[in-house]
Amino acid sequence: MAQPAAVIQMDVHAHYQKGSWRNRCYIAGPHGLQLLSVPLERGKNERRPFKDVKISQSERWQQQHWRTLEACYRRSAYFEFFEDDLAPFYQRPYTFLLDWNLDLLRFTFKPLKMAPDIIMTTSYQPFQPDNPFDIRAQNTKDTRHAALGATLAPYQQVFGERYAFLPNLSILDHLFNKGLSAIEKNNT
Incomplete structure (x- = not known):
């Protein structure tokens, strides 16, 4: 069963920040x-x-990203489970970064059995530093989850035998390595 509908407000009128x-x-x-x-x-x-x-069309980034994901996660426990649904994001042409982000965000919500309403702002919304859910200022790999107070217990990662647990990776790492148990834990 899907989680109760939450609302995500995206300030699409805020200026893009390099390094975000x-x-x-x-x-x-x-x-x-x-x-x-x-x-x-x-x-x-x-x-x-x-x-x-706009996304630059001068590079074959989608093909490169897909090959990198395959090389890094092909031997993970659940890559094949998500592969057919994820591959089209690396084949379909995108003009705007927002469209790529929205499609990928919706993809990650589906296996997590979440169906939030994603609302686009109609004008710029000033940053609210006292609002813990306004995460626009979170720009580093060490703080991007801190705004929500999110912590993730270490789990077995593909290259875990080579180095310690790597926190704050893409949600794809969690899905490829934890699969359905990632879904169950996020729904309890």
Whole structure:
């Protein structure tokens, strides 16, 4: 059964911030943390509303990201379980970063049996530092979950025999390694 509908408000009119998590994530690779970054069109993206930030079409980033995910997670317990549903995100063309983010966000909600309403703002919403759910200022890998008070118990990761648990990775790491147990724990 799906979780009760929550509401996620996305401020799509806020200026894109270079170095934010809107176009990048970390996964576990054979040499530790591995960055996946969606390339953006050159220009002054920092002065541009997030809804208008375009993905660069000059690189084959989707193919590269997919091959990296396959190389890093093919031997994980649940990669094959999610593979067919995830692969189209790395084949379908995207113009805007917002569209890529929304599609991938909705993909991650589905196996977690969550169905939040995602509402786009109609104008810029000022940052609310006293609101723990306003996570726009969280830009580093060590603090991006801190705003919500989220902690994740260590779990077995693909390259766990090479190095200690790597926290704050993409939700894909959790799904590929924990599979249905990730779903069950998130629904209790």
